[in-house]
Amino acid sequence: MQDYQSQKPIVLDILDAHRTMPGNLLPILHGIQDTLGYIPAAAVEDIAKALYLSKAEVHGVISFYHYFRTTPPGKHTIRICRAESCQAMNSKALEHHAKQTLGIDFHETTPDEHFSLEPVYCLGNCACSPSMTIDDEVYGRVTPEKFDQLVAACKGAK
Template identity: 50%
Template sequence: MNARSPWSEDRATAVIAANRHLRGALLPMLHALQEEFGCIDEEAIPLLARELNLSRADVHGVVSFYHEFRRSRPGRHTIKVCRAEACQSMNADGLIEHIRRRLKVDFHETTADDAFSLEPVFCLGNCALAPAVMVDETLHGRVSPARFDAITASTLATEAAR
């Protein structure tokens, strides 16, 4: 589950300060902010620019260049679907279409109930068991549409039981 803190300028300033000493500090700062808050909040851009003596456009350019940085908070669970060749050869595209219809989202989007965010990845290292999907930190292989439905139902059931 993606437990993230709500946005706080004071906490963001502390996260930025903790990474100030690092070489090429912008990327470590961005990763730390995303880890803390689940995304790069718009309010973080001027804080980073001021701290690193960069323009807001420079910081925004880095955030928008790297696909790993989210601009909105993710759902409670993140689903990553492998798009690499081994998974494609085992009908990952068909699985992706099923997932899009089932969740009513596209890549880089979150379901209306904030339960799931859908992200593409270009290898999960599970090529022998393609197509592969990762839900939060759990890797699943040989995922069919029916198995995907069972995985997401189980994820929600486990969440409800907590």
């Protein structure tokens, strides 16, 4: 994991590129996360100073949107759909199984930094509920057994 001092020039470049844009906070946060994979906690102060906001205001926006991460993501990101169709097809059991199997909750990363687990609120795969993704690959009709197979295959692929 990189320390913030090595990431700070990247953050400052993103701030400079968006500083005069109306409604610039969200594009800045997206830019940082898209580039670094997360928003370092130490960047909040730089963002707040650049935009004349309080650190609490910046943190409030980061914590409000589930998309933003404040810790580095794992090698693979698993997203489990929590929309109505998936809930009707027992995605709660899949969520519970995933959390137990990985030993983490949503918005966390496994200690080996292999997997991050995130909720998502529709993958557009409602006909094949419950659905999830691993990185950019969508999977449907995911049972706990299928989840285990997908995770094992991901661990096996180097």
